[in-house]
Amino acid sequence: MxxxxxxxxxxxxxxxxxxxxxxxxxxxxxxxxxxxxxxxxxxxxxxxxxxxxxxxxxxxxxxGSLSFAGKSQLSVISGLSVGVREKLVLVKVGEKQLLLGVTPSRIDKLLELEGDARLFQNQEDEEVGGLFAQKLQQALQGKSNV
Known part of the structure; x- marks a missing residue:
């Protein structure tokens, strides 16, 4: 280069x-x-x-310094506002999914999902918003019980 x-x-x-x-x-x-x-x-x-x-x-x-968006392995799947300036964002990174907590001052990784634990795999069966809420609730309960 x-x-x-x-x-x-x-x-x-x-x-x-x-x-x-x-x-x-x-x-x-x-x-x-x-x-x-x-x-x-x-x-x-x-x-x-x-x-x-x-x-x-x-x-x-x-x-290889010039890349286009078509080759990107990163995408935002869903987002949920939990306050005036706070959000939960589900991001796909390759084959993994990350649940991020976003505030004006920082971004925290809350949960990392792989394999069968990934969200939105069976979107045909249920409504997208309901599935996200259910899976998020299950994941947060499972993490707090451990």
Whole structure:
């Protein structure tokens, strides 16, 4: 990744150096009329910048630094407000589910569910809200009894 960053840095610096050298050489041009050559130069500079941008995006994709939401293993399954600013949030992380307590100042992991203990596996049988409440109540009672 360091090599890709260095390469991008040198490419950007060389483009800036070339642009600065061209501007220093054309500083004597004082007419107020935009010529065809000026427009062609602007368009070619724009094309170079767009090509450089595309090359950087391609490098980031190849290096794996650029990820998209489709590959995410993290999702929020459900949430339940338990106060004005407090919530219980059920989050899926890979094959596990985490029950998180969320307040304005912190986030606490309350429960970790794996395998058959996971919630919302049989959503067809019961209502989603009722299932969540039942499973949460069972999990909290089971944890307090131990």
């Amino acid at each position: 360091r090599k890709a960053q260095r390469l991008v840095f040198f490419l950007v610096m060389s483009v800036v150096k070339v642009a600065y050298a061209e501007e220093a050489g054309t500083s004597k041009h004082t007419t107020g009329i935009v010529s065809y050559a000026d427009v062609l130069q602007w368009l070619s500079a724009l094309l170079v910048v767009l090509m450089l941008f595309g090359f950087i995006v391609w490098l980031l994709r190849k290096s």
